[in-house]
Amino acid sequence: MTDIKRNHLDVDFVRSCFPTFKEPLAAKTAFFENAGGSYVAGAVLDQLMHFYKFNKVQPYGSAEILNAAGEQMDNGRQTMADLLGIRSADLTLGASTTQNFNTLAYACEGLVNSKSEVVVTDQDHEANIGAWERLCRRTGATLKVWHINTETAELDLSDFESLLSPKTAIVCMTHSSNIVGTVNPIDKVVELCRANNTRVAVDGVSYAPHMWPDIPSLKPDAYCFSTYKTYGTHMGVMYTSEEFRSQLDPQCHYFNRGYGHKLLDGTGPDHASIAALGGLGEYFSDVHQHHFGSTDQSLFEKAQQVSSLMHAHETGLCNQLLEGLSGLPVQILGRNHTEGREANVALTSEKHTSAALSRQLAENDIAAGNGNFYATRLLEKMGIKDIEDGVLRVSFSHYNTTAEVERVVGTLKANH
Numbered sequence: 001m002t003d004i005k006r007n008h009l010d011v012d013f014v015r016s017c018f019p020t021f022k023e024p025l026a027a028k029t030a031f032f033e034n035a036g037g038s039y040v041a042g043a044v045l046d047q048l049m050h051f052y053k054f055n056k057v058q059p060y061g062s063a064e065i066l067n068a069a070g071e072q073m074d075n076g077r078q079t080m081a082d083l084l085g086i087r088s089a090d091l092t093l094g095a096s097t098t099q100n101f102n103t104l105a106y107a108c109e110g111l112v113n114s115k116s117e118v119v120v121t122d123q124d125h126e127a128n129i130g131a132w133e134r135l136c137r138r139t140g141a142t143l144k145v146w147h148i149n150t151e152t153a154e155l156d157l158s159d160f161e162s163l164l165s166p167k168t169a170i171v172c173m174t175h176s177s178n179i180v181g182t183v184n185p186i187d188k189v190v191e192l193c194r195a196n197n198t199r200v201a202v203d204g205v206s207y208a209p210h211m212w213p214d215i216p217s218l219k220p221d222a223y224c225f226s227t228y229k230t231y232g233t234h235m236g237v238m239y240t241s242e243e244f245r246s247q248l249d250p251q252c253h254y255f256n257r258g259y260g261h262k263l264l265d266g267t268g269p270d271h272a273s274i275a276a277l278g279g280l281g282e283y284f285s286d287v288h289q290h291h292f293g294s295t296d297q298s299l300f301e302k303a304q305q306v307s308s309l310m311h312a313h314e315t316g317l318c319n320q321l322l323e324g325l326s327g328l329p330v331q332i333l334g335r336n337h338t339e340g341r342e343a344n345v346a347l348t349s350e351k352h353t354s355a356a357l358s359r360q361l362a363e364n365d366i367a368a369g370n371g372n373f374y375a376t377r378l379l380e381k382m383g384i385k386d387i388e389d390g391v392l393r394v395s396f397s398h399y400n401t402t403a404e405v406e407r408v409v410g411t412l413k414a415n416h
């Protein structure tokens with residue numbers, strides 16, 4: 001074991017953990033569409049295949065095969081809880097984050113009335129706005145918007161402080177936007193909300209793939225993200241604290257109310273996808289072992305350490321992109337440097353539509369999409385006229401390489 005390995009992500013090793021890279025189409029593609037959904041780690045695919053091949057039965061029961069299915073699902077659920085450092089009872093595994101926020105908003109109906117206020121931001125993906133807007137419509141509560149600063153596309157904490165009032169029941173915000181990339185000060189928002197008796201629901205979908213969330217330190221009331229963007233199966237993960245759940249309207253079958261993890265499950269579990277989450281723990285453990293050797297650390301500690309390596313690698317790549325773009329007639333939404341930013345860069349060009357940029361990249365086998373990515377309110381606020389054309393988004397994952405970034409920069413330069 002060398003120090004080099006401890007300090008730098010071994011990209012060849014992590015790529016070898018993703019079977020997709022062995023396929024011809026993926027092998028020739030520089031993939032920067034990760035914010036839409038990442039490739040899936042081989043260990044997750046193995047678990048998924050195992051479930052479908054051997055355990056695809058109604059789980060739990062007296063027969064051995066029924067129990068095998070249940071055990072694989074229990075392992076998937078417990079692995080995700082362990083990765084996050086939370087209790088399994090505090091973990092809802094839903095179909096998607098959109099579904100989870102919708103269910104949560106319904107569960108919050110008893111917490112608000114016509115005298116309450118609910119705060120959303122216009123930096124968020126629609127999943128964490130619309131559900132709360134509809135809650136306000138149903139209950140008569142007032143929806144307040146924490147607007148972005150249109151100079152920076154960022155959310156200024158001072159604006160939030162002036163929005164927060166004794167009437168504020170719930171604040172719903174993103175940890176980092178899927179367009180802007182700036183990491184928002186969730187810790188400070190949680191602190192302000194605690195002192196105000198206000199609930200906080202955080203959208204970590206865009207944050208988690210770049211930096212594994214530290215929910216025990218942040219202590220939000222609810223935290224959501226999507227595992228199909230964190231190298232796993234297509235699921236929505238939702239943490240809720242036990243105390244918060246005790247105040248909510250259950251959204252499950254009445255006879256399941258005694259189970260914390262079922263209380264907000266409005267869809268019914270996708271057995272195979274849950275079972276396959278065990279593979280995510282294997283992936284983080286394998287990467288940890290490769291870089292740090294065998295240790296008896298918890299899965300949560302391993303995930304945090306591995307994620308720091310991934311983050312440092314992505315930040316280097318993001319810096320390479322941002323430096324490469326400097327001088328080109330393009331506008332980056334958000335910071336043009338990597339401090340306090342995730343490796344997820346959206347831009348518009350003075351010379352080309354965003355669709356044309358995406359096509360130019362595609363001609364060089366680079367996948368990076370254009371559009372509004374369901375953050376329409378943000379783009380409208382930033383004065384982007386054609387919301388369908390939207391922005392070009394170059395979103396990184398830890399398995400991207402410097403050579404791939406060179407291809408992106410080279411293509412954009414050649415077309416400007």
Ligand SMILES: Cc1ncc(COP(=O)(O)O)c(C=O)c1O
Binds near residue numbers: 035095125174
């Ligand atoms: C920031 C953000 N929030 C929420 C969502 C919705 O997640 P899901 O597709 O799991 O509903 C997305 C999806 O792209 C997203 O990028």
